[in-house]
Amino acid sequence: MRFVTAEYRGAAVCGVLDGDEWCPIPGGATLLDLLRSGSLHLAGDRAARGGVRVPVDELRLLAPLEPPSIRDFVAFEEHVEGVRRSVDGAVGVPPEWYAAPAFYFSNPYAVTGPHDDIPVPPGCRVLDFELEVAAVIGRAGGDLTAERAREHIAGYTILNDWSARDLQARETKVGLGPAKGKDFATTLGPCLVTADELEPYRDGDGFLALDLRVSVNGVEVGQDLLANMGWPFEELVAHASRGTVVRPGDVLGSGTCGNGGCLAEWWGRHGEADPPPLEPGDVVEMTVEGIGTIRNRIVPGVDLPPVPAARVRPRDRDCRT
Template identity: 65%
Template sequence: MRLATYEHGGTVRAGVVSGDGVHAFAAGVTTLDLARGGLPAALEAGAAALGWPAVPLAEVRLLPPLEPPSIRDFVAFEEHVEGMVAPGSVPPEWYEAPTFYFTNPAALVGAHDDVPVPPGSRSFDFELEVAAVLGPDAIFGYTIMNDWSARDLQRREMRVNLGPAKGKDSATTLGPWLVTADELEPYRDADGFLALAMRVAVNDVEVGQDLLSNMGWPFEELVAYAGRGTRLRAGDVLGSGTCGNGGCLAELWGRRGEEQPPPLQPGDVVEMTVEGVGTIRNTVVPGGVLPPVRPARRRPRNRLQPERT
């Protein structure tokens, strides 16, 4: 079942997507509510909603499928690490345990929304991922995730051994909808991974393609690791991290030693398709102009107590 959040006629609703369009749930019901209630109840509610008239998809604006409590983004593809971090090799620490960072739930954009270039960035990039959404006791569903990245800002931040921060928090696309976990079980391979074909194109020219089953850990193990020593909540989003073989421009730059293909520019259209899930297509637009960031003051490290009168 495909669950969407959409805007139509100035009203935001959650609904079930069919071949006829999107069928609304009762007013006030959100996709996050459905995730919190668990998959069996959501499937039952979705089946009932399919009995209501549909609004054609061409008449709605698809929003991010849900407003998650948190977003963790992993780096689960060995080939991506090999291209990004150390071309030709992978740090041994990567193999020891999954690694993730937290990104900004307030910066989500929809499947076809415009995406501004972050302020101050001249090296804008996409990242092709799949994200899992948690239910109360298991993975509830999956969606496509584009972890938009300002590589120049990110590189500066990472040199301080902290982050990423502003290099990542301007926009994250989730969409086009949330596919419930039962729909993707037929794609599971003998090792427990979802063998979904993933593709990304810029201006209708394919840049990268991979299989989701090339992850180093299945999603269930990412969930288990994320929950060690802490509490996960229904609706939490866990990104797979960028796939290999051109899942982002920076991986190609690392392998080629130059920024080719070039960074994204206003007017570029990035389209991502994941088998069994759908397609998202966002246009890059100019960002806002902000004043330069004020650098830290340089000062003597005086340890003496100042005199007071």
């Protein structure tokens, strides 16, 4: 099944796709509501049998859900190799990358829809896209094995982890982040495809072999296979659940694919900003086999005052001096 959240009669409404038609879920339940109640497939079946049908191309699509949390992994070796050189000048892949899947927490309040405009974040001069696929959790669980984790994945969607590379390069030198370099937009969509729909794409090693492509202004700049991840999604979910829990609606990104999954990878490999950073007017389109296409236009952002520098303090220890 494919679940799409759309603007319908002035509200954000979740529905299921039946061919080229969208069938709203009765009662106004959100996708997150359906995941939490465990009624995803049942609600989808009922909606498809209902009387309301709208051509999907007449709707404004929104992000499939408002996730309670977003963990974004870095699971593609080729991406690490290229983008590391671009962002901090380092060569190769750190040995720690191979030891366990690494992730950071992104901002769930900055989620955008599959066709929304993306404003340039304040202070950014080097804007980039990042082509990813995300797993969405359907059942709560902690300390999961990879085998059990598969049962906890409700489905998949496309994720664009937009990046302000200049802000990211500065803040990661402090040993933290990325923070503001990733804080402004994460695009999800165009739908949530339930996990069973993508099982035919699974290869002999247990990875989903989906074709991933990204273009800027109609020119393809990246292509990879999702099966080139260093860990399958089940192992990412299991790792995320170690010592804690994952809950319905949590989003876990694969990390950016290789071979042009972002501009910074090309910059690191070739030693020059070609293709150049994104600018207002540029259109980024991402297509993932079995899921669909998202398409976003870059627009000017808000012009804010510069961030003040730290004040050098005397480090006194006695408030009376």
